[in-house]
Amino acid sequence: MSTTDFSQFPPIAFIGGGNMASAIIGGLIRQGVLASRIMVVEPYEPQRAVLLQQFGINALPAADGSLASAQVVVWAVKPQTFKDAAASVAAFTGHALHLSVAAGIRSSSIATWAANEHIVRAMPNTPALVGQGMTALFARQGVTPAQQALAEQIIGTTGQFIWVQQESQLDAVTALSGSGPAYVFYFLEAMQQAGVEMGLPAEQALQLAIGTFTGASQLAAQSSEPPAVLRERVTSKGGTTFAALESMRGSHMGAHFIAAMKAAEKRAVELGDEFGA
Numbered sequence: 001m002s003t004t005d006f007s008q009f010p011p012i013a014f015i016g017g018g019n020m021a022s023a024i025i026g027g028l029i030r031q032g033v034l035a036s037r038i039m040v041v042e043p044y045e046p047q048r049a050v051l052l053q054q055f056g057i058n059a060l061p062a063a064d065g066s067l068a069s070a071q072v073v074v075w076a077v078k079p080q081t082f083k084d085a086a087a088s089v090a091a092f093t094g095h096a097l098h099l100s101v102a103a104g105i106r107s108s109s110i111a112t113w114a115a116n117e118h119i120v121r122a123m124p125n126t127p128a129l130v131g132q133g134m135t136a137l138f139a140r141q142g143v144t145p146a147q148q149a150l151a152e153q154i155i156g157t158t159g160q161f162i163w164v165q166q167e168s169q170l171d172a173v174t175a176l177s178g179s180g181p182a183y184v185f186y187f188l189e190a191m192q193q194a195g196v197e198m199g200l201p202a203e204q205a206l207q208l209a210i211g212t213f214t215g216a217s218q219l220a221a222q223s224s225e226p227p228a229v230l231r232e233r234v235t236s237k238g239g240t241t242f243a244a245l246e247s248m249r250g251s252h253m254g255a256h257f258i259a260a261m262k263a264a265e266k267r268a269v270e271l272g273d274e275f276g277a
């Protein structure tokens, strides 16, 4: 297969057709993958209607023999439902590359359920919906270089990616970039609320907050200097930023934030323990 000709992309099946599946399907279709090459198993009828309306894909209500043509199976179900979903799918997909986006569920569990060692785990995030995703990938031993390239092509349609070498690092990734968009939205909400309390219209306060996140992120991405130096450049001695940062330090905001992310990592480990094989 050509690395660029997405119209020749091999048949791909999604198990679960919710948020993350839609983000990846959207990326594939934007790059020219034919909707006719994309299968989706989605038991929830209203969500099947969304997939039809959004992508022109007739999702299956349950797994069937048509999945056997898939060269890649993307697992996009909740960790809690992975095992049950796998029981109805595995009979058809033994030979495929299995690409899981489920938080916590370890490749050893997937290998057991899918009777297959060809497993790549991905931890994407919802900015994938607009082609700005940040994903970490992990390949189980036994995944071929061609399969790794295939996983990169799929995830690459949704934004940037990195590979991690240890599977346990995916739990840290989940806490950082997987859940991370929620932290950003939380900060945006707080910045908007503060703006309103200080007298700005809500719409303008949100526009200012979003523009600030976008601009600061771009500056950090394009600068050769670390965030701490960029922060110091904003902070005039005795000025407004200094006052804000002193308030944040006084309430130990950084320590609270790190503790919150560690709670997310702990939950990822628990999900693997609770819902794994």
Ligand SMILES: NC(=O)C1=CN([C@@H]2O[C@H](COP(=O)(O)OP(=O)(O)OC[C@H]3O[C@@H](n4cnc5c(N)ncnc54)[C@H](O)[C@@H]3O)[C@@H](O)[C@H]2O)C=CC1
Binding pocket: 015, 016, 017, 018, 019, 020, 021, 041, 042, 043, 044, 047, 076, 077, 078, 079, 081, 084, 085, 101, 102, 103, 123, 124, 125, 126, 178, 179
């Ligand atoms: N939403 C996020 O920000 C991220 C989610 N993830 C992971 O992606 C996975 C999916 O999450 P979302 O897309 O957010 O959830 P979602 O709830 O939007 O999608 C899951 C879909 O699976 C369907 N489903 C339930 N049982 C099924 C079965 N037996 N067979 C096939 N489909 C079934 C549901 O009807 C639903 O539409 C989760 O494992 C989550 O950990 C990973 C990174 C980010």
Ligand SMILES: O=C(O)[C@@H]1CCC=N1
Binding pocket: 103, 174, 178, 179
């Ligand atoms: O909250 C969750 O469990 C999923 C994984 C990362 C983002 N959403």
